[in-house]
Amino acid sequence: MDFVKQFEMDEGVGFPGKTYITELLKPVFDDQKKYLFHAMFMIHKAHTIMLKEQGIISENDADRILDGIAKVESINKDEIEYSILYEDLFFLVESKIGEIIGEELAGKMHIAKSRNDMGEAMYRIVIRDYINQSIEAAKKLAEALLYQAELHVNSIMPAHTHTQPAQPTTFGHYLLAIYDNLQRDIKRLEQAYRTVNQSPMGAAAITTTGFPINRERVMELLHFDGLIENSYDAIGTGDYLMESAQALISLMTNCGRWIQEFLRMASKEVGLLKVSDAYVQVSSIMPQKRNPVSMEHSRAIASSAAGEGMTVIHMIHNTPYGDINDTEDDLQPHLYLGYQKALRVLKLMRAVIVTMNFDQEKAIQQAKNHMITITELADVLARDYQIPFRRAHQKASKIAKKALNLDKELYEIPVDQVNDWLEDVTLSNEAWDMIVDPICFVERRSITGGPSPNVVTEMIARRKNKSE
Numbered sequence: 001m002d003f004v005k006q007f008e009m010d011e012g013v014g015f016p017g018k019t020y021i022t023e024l025l026k027p028v029f030d031d032q033k034k035y036l037f038h039a040m041f042m043i044h045k046a047h048t049i050m051l052k053e054q055g056i057i058s059e060n061d062a063d064r065i066l067d068g069i070a071k072v073e074s075i076n077k078d079e080i081e082y083s084i085l086y087e088d089l090f091f092l093v094e095s096k097i098g099e100i101i102g103e104e105l106a107g108k109m110h111i112a113k114s115r116n117d118m119g120e121a122m123y124r125i126v127i128r129d130y131i132n133q134s135i136e137a138a139k140k141l142a143e144a145l146l147y148q149a150e151l152h153v154n155s156i157m158p159a160h161t162h163t164q165p166a167q168p169t170t171f172g173h174y175l176l177a178i179y180d181n182l183q184r185d186i187k188r189l190e191q192a193y194r195t196v197n198q199s200p201m202g203a204a205a206i207t208t209t210g211f212p213i214n215r216e217r218v219m220e221l222l223h224f225d226g227l228i229e230n231s232y233d234a235i236g237t238g239d240y241l242m243e244s245a246q247a248l249i250s251l252m253t254n255c256g257r258w259i260q261e262f263l264r265m266a267s268k269e270v271g272l273l274k275v276s277d278a279y280v281q282v283s284s285i286m287p288q289k290r291n292p293v294s295m296e297h298s299r300a301i302a303s304s305a306a307g308e309g310m311t312v313i314h315m316i317h318n319t320p321y322g323d324i325n326d327t328e329d330d331l332q333p334h335l336y337l338g339y340q341k342a343l344r345v346l347k348l349m350r351a352v353i354v355t356m357n358f359d360q361e362k363a364i365q366q367a368k369n370h371m372i373t374i375t376e377l378a379d380v381l382a383r384d385y386q387i388p389f390r391r392a393h394q395k396a397s398k399i400a401k402k403a404l405n406l407d408k409e410l411y412e413i414p415v416d417q418v419n420d421w422l423e424d425v426t427l428s429n430e431a432w433d434m435i436v437d438p439i440c441f442v443e444r445r446s447i448t449g450g451p452s453p454n455v456v457t458e459m460i461a462r463r464k465n466k467s468e
Helices: 003-011 017-035 036-051 059-073 089-101 103-108 114-149 172-196 217-223 231-236 239-266 293-316 331-356 360-368 374-384 389-405 415-422 428-434 438-444 453-467
Strands: 157-163 164-170
Touching: 003 017, 017 036, 017 239, 017 331, 036 059, 036 089, 036 114, 036 217, 059 089, 059 103, 089 103, 089 438, 114 157, 114 231, 114 239, 114 331, 114 453, 157 172, 157 360, 157 389, 164 172, 172 239, 172 453, 239 389, 293 389, 360 438, 374 389, 374 428, 374 438, 374 453, 389 415, 415 428
Parallel strands: none
Antiparallel strands: 157 164
């Protein structure tokens, strides 16, 4: 027996082939059952009500169809299994409704409705729910960030640029920056929700229908905010998928960046953050270890969630503008999984942030090191001694280099030595003490958006008032 015949004996020669079932139809069916089951019934009910109201089907027929829909919807979906008798969940559900009310009547509920517009509507219903959940979780995370920021408006710490200690700031100022970044991601999610929550129903296959349906009524029944007017656009567009993916990518990428910072701060070497015992794990061999694995997992899951979003965009890339499988059953689970992972990150990090502790004493000591107040020397020379700023910067740089050569911090150098190095400027003890003091450095940065405790307190108050 030749190779092809042997293969066909095992595979089958009619649709669907064995491999087609195991590698495509059944996995797709399982995903549809998992994610789209309830959205499908929402659409069946809304469309049937509209057909009745428009006089396209009788009230009696509509009532019987709705009764059949309700009975099938009440079935435990876990008990529904793939069958080769039905191409997908759509046809299986129609068949089960037909078993209750008769095939002819079950067929009437599909008047002026296609798998195309129904599928697009189901996807949008599921995605809007994930986005809504993410918005709520992100707002709770933001609330936790604001809570900790308010506790730490006076907690001096080093700010970093290029991963190096740069200037003093406060932990409250830093957390408020993360809060503001998160607020922009929430706005991106809200905009994605507005794009997603538009009804494609009534577009049918792609050119609407000859029946006198009311698309606006179905939109209303399904709680969509608006209608995708052009029927070709309703079926062909993928921008709601891309916008949802892009909002997800931005949210998770931004979260991953500050989670990485938190992990650095929680290291023994840095020692600024202490994660609650509820969110650390011990080593199997090293009894001294407190591993902040809640944050490690969050960082990894955030990257994975962003990856799911990138997959969505790549799957849409270069696909035809119309009904196409690339944007449907194979793509959708990536977006759902991405948002599921994002929700895990948002919830985990909220718990970590609400319960974490910040070592203020260690932080202010670190802010005294590495000469990170030296900018203030250049500012004092320019502001109080009228030295051109570029020359003032050069003088400050000279002091920093000499201190480095002596392996000393600025506060360890007496003002007389500094004045000798400056040559044509004489600083008082008080002026030098203020220059090397990170608290003074922060308090002087009191313009809009600066780290001064008064400024940060005002910023927090405005954000709290806005969120109420």
